[in-house]
Amino acid sequence: MTHAPAPAPAPEPDPALDLAGLRDLAVRMATEAGALVRDGRPERVEVAATKSSAVDVVTRMDAASEELLRRILATERPDDAVLGEEGGSTAGTSGLTWVLDPIDGTVNYLYGVGPYAVSVAVVTGAPDPARWTVLAGAVHDVPGARTWSAARGAGATLDGAPLAPRPAAELATSLVGTGFGYVAERRAAQARVLAQVLPRVRDVRRLGSAAVDLCLVASGALDLYYERGLNPWDMAAGALVAQEAGLVVTGLRGASATAQMTVAGRPGTVEELVRILEEADADQGA
Ligand code: IPD
Ligand code: CA
Numbered sequence: 001m002t003h004a005p006a007p008a009p010a011p012e013p014d015p016a017l018d019l020a021g022l023r024d025l026a027v028r029m030a031t032e033a034g035a036l037v038r039d040g041r042p043e044r045v046e047v048a049a050t051k052s053s054a055v056d057v058v059t060r061m062d063a064a065s066e067e068l069l070r071r072i073l074a075t076e077r078p079d080d081a082v083l084g085e086e087g088g089s090t091a092g093t094s095g096l097t098w099v100l101d102p103i104d105g106t107v108n109y110l111y112g113v114g115p116y117a118v119s120v121a122v123v124t125g126a127p128d129p130a131r132w133t134v135l136a137g138a139v140h141d142v143p144g145a146r147t148w149s150a151a152r153g154a155g156a157t158l159d160g161a162p163l164a165p166r167p168a169a170e171l172a173t174s175l176v177g178t179g180f181g182y183v184a185e186r187r188a189a190q191a192r193v194l195a196q197v198l199p200r201v202r203d204v205r206r207l208g209s210a211a212v213d214l215c216l217v218a219s220g221a222l223d224l225y226y227e228r229g230l231n232p233w234d235m236a237a238g239a240l241v242a243q244e245a246g247l248v249v250t251g252l253r254g255a256s257a258t259a260q261m262t263v264a265g266r267p268g269t270v271e272e273l274v275r276i277l278e279e280a281d282a283d284q285g286a
C-alpha cells in the first residue's frame with residue numbers, strides 16, 4: 001500500500017514581520033467592507049449567480065465587498081498575493097497571501113436572517129490550510145456589528161477586548177455548531193454524521209457562517225464546532241481567532257484542519273467529538 005507523502009510543515013513566519021500592523025489592517029478591511037455590506041443591503045437582495053449548485057449563490061454585494069478589500073490591499077500591500085472567494089488568486093512577490101471571504105454566510109445575507117461576516121486573513125506559505133501559517137486575521141459580523149481579531153502568538157480579541165479562555169463543558173451539555181455544503185450528496189452524508197452527534201450533545205446550531213461559528217466558539221457562545229467542506233477563506237481568520245483564544249482547531253486522525261474536516265473546541269471535550277466524528281467517518285466520502 002502506498003502512502004501520500006506527509007505535507008510539508010507550516011512555515012515559521014519571518015520574525016521581522018509586523019504582525020500587529022497586519023492585524024490592524026485586517027480589522028480595518030473587514031470593518032470597512034462590513035460597513036459597505038450593511039449600508040448597501042437593499043430591501044430585497046437578488047441572486048446574481050450560482051456556483052457549485054443552485055443553492056450556492058452569489059449576490060452583487062459579494063463582488064462589491066471583495067472589490068473594496070482588494071482596492072485597500074492594492075494601496076497598502078501591493079506586493080502581497082490575494083486569494084478571494086469571488087475573485088480567485090492574484091499572484092504576489094512578498095510570500096504573504098491575503099485570504100478573503102467578502103460575505104461569509106451569503107444565504108443569510110440573501111434572506112436577512114442570522115449572521116453574515118467579512119473574513120480577512122493573511123497567511124505565509126501556500127494558501128492552503130494544510131500548509132499555511134495564518135499570521136493575522138479579522139472577522140466582522142455584519143448584523144452584530146462586532147469584530148473578532150487575532151495575531152499569531154498575540155491572542156484574540158472581540159472589539160479590542162481579550163478573549164479569556166473558559167473551562168470546557170461536558171460533551172453531553174455542549175452546544176455544537178456545524179454547517180452543511182451546497183451539494184445534495186455531501187448534505188446526505190453530513191446528515192448521517194449529524195445523526196451520530198445530535199443524541200450525544202446538548203443541541204446543535206446551524207448558524208450559516210463558518211467564520212462566525214469559529215469565533216463564537218472562541219467567545220464561548222458555542223462549545224464546539226465541526227464542519228466538512230470548508231474553503232480556505234471560510235476558515236483562515238476564524239481558525240486563528242479560535243486558536244489564539246486557547247482552543248484546539250484540528251482535523252481527524254491527526255490531520256490539521258482542512259476542507260476534509262475542521263473541528264474546534266476546548267481541550268478536554270474536543271477530543272470526544274473528534275472520536276465520534278472519526279467513528280462516523282465524517283471526513284470520508286462525499
Ligand atoms: C458558507 C458558510 C456556511 C458553511 C458553508 C460555507 P458562504 O460560506 O460559511 O456556514 O456551512 O460551508 O460555504 O458560501 O456563505 O461564503
Ligand atoms: Ca464563506
